[in-house]
Amino acid sequence: MLKYRNISFIGAGSMAEAMISGLINNAGILPERITAANHSNVERRSELINKYDIQAVSFNDFSLNNTDVIILAVKPKQAEEVLQQLKPNLQDHHIILSVLAGISTPFIEEIIGKSLPVIRVMPNTSSMIGESITGISAGKYVKNEDLDLAQELSKAIGKVKIISEKQMDVFTGIAGSGPAYFYYLLEHMEDVAVENGLDREMARDIAAQTLYGASKMVMQSDDSPAELRKKVTSPNGTTAAGLDALDENGGGKAIEAAVENAAERSKTLRKEFEKVPVL
Missing domain, CATH: 1.10.3730.10 (ProC C-terminal domain-like)
Known part of the structure; x- marks a missing residue:
């Protein structure tokens, strides 16, 4: 079940915050199960800690050891750099969710070079109040239980639609933006x-x-x-x-x-x- 998983956000911007808020306020996820990591914005990390009582750390100090679900929420141009840094520490039990606009699951799969489940997730900022409409598309190695978890997480912040990777661009144009x-x-x-x-x-x-x-x-x-x-x-x-x-x-x-x-x-x-x- 989702509430027993440890969730780490790589990126601490507005979308990450919207999802964090939805998970805590609408899904009953305990704040101590959520970590947010960014590169250098100490003030932003302090803001999230004070507002949600989660853990927030520098990306350089971040560890995947206690993480089950990794949510990629950085800027698209940072995707390859971040994935390369995460790659050596990825483990078989990890599930990767990506909210990166325009970045496909095959791209992520190729960089990490492991048969891990990668699921593309496109919520919108209405997730802050549990009213997002979120599109999810499954990568090559996603099992039914992985997709179920992604749906459970996404339903915590609103409604969910399962779509193909090709449909994600227009979904972004309608729902994401x-x-x-x-x-x-x-x-x-x-x-x-x-x-x-x-x-x-x-x-x-x-x-x-x-x-x-x-x-x-x-x-x-x-x-x-x-x-x-x-x-x-x-x-x-x-x-x-x-x-x-x-x-x-x-x-x-x-x-x-x-x-x-x-x-x-x-x-x-x-x-x-x-x-x-x-x-």
């Missing part, structure tokens, strides 16, 4: 509300609740988003006027371009940092 799109939308709704006389706190609450309610409608209804949109759009009404403005200003195309750009960037990262083809 998606929260920022919605924050951007809310930012502009909030600004225009303030310009028209609402105070900022009220404007934020109204916009966020509207988005939350619409999301719940999609998740609880048998209707598609397009059908739901049509149902709330009266001819010549206020909603129709707003949607016309979105169309005239390229709203739909902008959303599609955002997802496609993020997905393409994920592919580009893989080409920049690895040479192993995705099967």
Whole structure:
């Protein structure tokens, strides 16, 4: 079971913190079972220790001896260097989860040179509150029990979808980067509300609740988003006027371009940092 495993994060950035928060607050993982390691940011390590009561150490002082699950959460450009440093100390019982955008499981498998289970995991920062949607794809040496553990870990921070490695780029474009799109939308709704006389706190609450309610409608209804949109759009009404403005200003195309750009960037990262083809 996950709660009896020792989990080590290699990297201590925002994604690592979101997952740490979710594991402690939503999965009941004891803080002493979690370690975070980074290279040089002592202040960041102190912050995580004080906030979550976990262990946080310099990567140079980090040991794999008491680790069961290794979660790679560094920047993609650091992937090869970190893996080369971990490689001599990897043991047969280790399971490697990677949240590195654009870095495939075959690339990790080739560098470590061992038949260890490698699972690519793509959560988003909503894992901080247990509301992530996480995509996972299994590497060559992953057994059913390894995939079960990855799912258990991912369910602790939200919902889970098992996808193929090839689907991970578009998943990244939608789910990995998606929260920022919605924050951007809310930012502009909030600004225009303030310009028209609402105070900022009220404007934020109204916009966020509207988005939350619409999301719940999609998740609880048998209707598609397009059908739901049509149902709330009266001819010549206020909603129709707003949607016309979105169309005239390229709203739909902008959303599609955002997802496609993020997905393409994920592919580009893989080409920049690895040479192993995705099967």
